[in-house]
Amino acid sequence: MNIQTAKILDGKALADKIQQELSETISKLQSKIGRSPGLAVLMVGDNPASAAYVRNKEKSCAKVGITSFGKHFPTETSQTELEEVIAQLNADDQVDGILVQLPLPNHLDAVSLLHQIAPDKDADGLHPVNLGRLVRGETGLRSCTPAGVMRLLAEYRIPLQGKKAVVVGRSILVGKPMALMLLAANATVTIAHSKTQDLQDITKDADILIAATGIPGMINAQMVKPGAVVVDVGINRVTDSNGKSRLVGDVQFEAIANVAEYITPVPGGIGPMTVAMLLQNTVSSYLQTTGN
Numbered sequence: 001m002n003i004q005t006a007k008i009l010d011g012k013a014l015a016d017k018i019q020q021e022l023s024e025t026i027s028k029l030q031s032k033i034g035r036s037p038g039l040a041v042l043m044v045g046d047n048p049a050s051a052a053y054v055r056n057k058e059k060s061c062a063k064v065g066i067t068s069f070g071k072h073f074p075t076e077t078s079q080t081e082l083e084e085v086i087a088q089l090n091a092d093d094q095v096d097g098i099l100v101q102l103p104l105p106n107h108l109d110a111v112s113l114l115h116q117i118a119p120d121k122d123a124d125g126l127h128p129v130n131l132g133r134l135v136r137g138e139t140g141l142r143s144c145t146p147a148g149v150m151r152l153l154a155e156y157r158i159p160l161q162g163k164k165a166v167v168v169g170r171s172i173l174v175g176k177p178m179a180l181m182l183l184a185a186n187a188t189v190t191i192a193h194s195k196t197q198d199l200q201d202i203t204k205d206a207d208i209l210i211a212a213t214g215i216p217g218m219i220n221a222q223m224v225k226p227g228a229v230v231v232d233v234g235i236n237r238v239t240d241s242n243g244k245s246r247l248v249g250d251v252q253f254e255a256i257a258n259v260a261e262y263i264t265p266v267p268g269g270i271g272p273m274t275v276a277m278l279l280q281n282t283v284s285s286y287l288q289t290t291g292n
Contacts, residue, residue, distance in 0.1 A: 004257040007156075009231070009264045011148070014155050015272035019064050022283050026065040029292060037286035039097040039123060039278075040069035040089050044077050045105045049237075054101055060275050066282055069095055075105050082108065083116050090118040096289060097123030097282035120288060123281045126172065134180050141281045146178035148273030149210065149231055150185070156262065158208070158229055161186040166203050168192045168219065168250075169212030174233055178210055199223070211250035221255035229262040233270050 030036050039061055043054050058068045069092075071085060082100075089095045098121045104110050114122075119129035125143040133140030153160065165187040169175035179189045192202050194213070203209055203223040211219045212233035224230060234250030249266030257263050264270055 004254075006230070006257040006260040006263040009152050009156055009229075009262050009269060011152055011264060011269040011271065011273040014152055015276040018151075018276040018280065019060065022279055023064040025283060029287075029290075030065065033286075033290045033292070035094060036065050036067050037097070037282050038067045038069050038092075038095040039099065039282045040071065040095050041099050041101055042071050042073070042082065042085065043101040044073045044082070044108065045075035047103065050101050050103070057099075057275060057278065060279060061282075064279055064283075066279060067094070077108075079108055079112070082113055086113065086116045090116075090121060093289075095121065096285040097121055097278075099123045099278070120285055123278055123285070125177070125281060131172075131177065134177055134184075137184055141285065142181070142277070143173065143177040144277040144281065145174045145212075145233060145270060145274045146181050147277045147280075148270055149178060149233065150181050151277065152231075152264070152270070152273055153208075153229070158262065160208065163187050163207040164190070164205055165208040165210065166190045166192055166206035167210045167212065168196075168199070168203065169210075169214075169233070171212065174212040178212065178233075182208070182210075213250050215250055216248050217250070217252045219251040219256070221252065221259050224256050224259045226259050227261045228259070230256055230260040230264070231270065232264050232266050235266060235271055 026036055041054050041057055043050055058070055061068045089098050098117045100113050102110055114126055117127055119127045122130050122141050125141040130140045165182045167175050167179045170191055170193045179191050182189045190202055192199055200223045204225050206228055208229045210231045214234055216236040216238050230251055232249035232251045236248050237245050238248050239245045247267050
């Protein structure tokens, strides 16, 4: 029997610590500023996974002292109605962060809605202005999931400078901003994806391997260099032959835990960090708008 050798990068424990710190910051500043930070999460329709995510975000907001201005819209809500709501929230001094929960019903244009959010209230860090700031190395709100990965690596003092980092996945949500953040930390970065030839040769060379493909168990132990740091961004719900469903990542955890030096679990790894960075972005925006 193989013994797990990899140390766990515990995103849940770090997320709890960050929430505690944010809670202290808010309670110190609230009376001075005269209000608490505000986050508006807009959800359209009744996708059960989205509803669970939104509840989780609102619960986390309540825990640290962020006011939720969440709005839930029926599936048939029009693009114009949502644009009007975003315009109102942009102008509302009580609201520091705005987020549109994806996916949206097919008749809505998510990209166009994202463009309507004021960049300094873009809690998800996905507005073109914020992505541009990331490319240029300027301060701005950062995409939550990759920012969560960077914060977790920093917490465990994992050196990035000069290391070979491979990001598997090139989405605008994770892959692209992830590569830019690693580059900013002086790693040597390769982006791989579904069209990459000889993927195993590339991943096997990585000191730090980030999997963000949305394909359950795509990364196997043969694809990992012994002693590598493996970060699993994937959250996939799979159903076994008995009809029981569970969450798994993009990497084959049990097998890779015998090869890697560090690994993130699913659940309990990057998921909680994403929510923590969303709260962090909201508080950063709050401090910015109130001049603290």
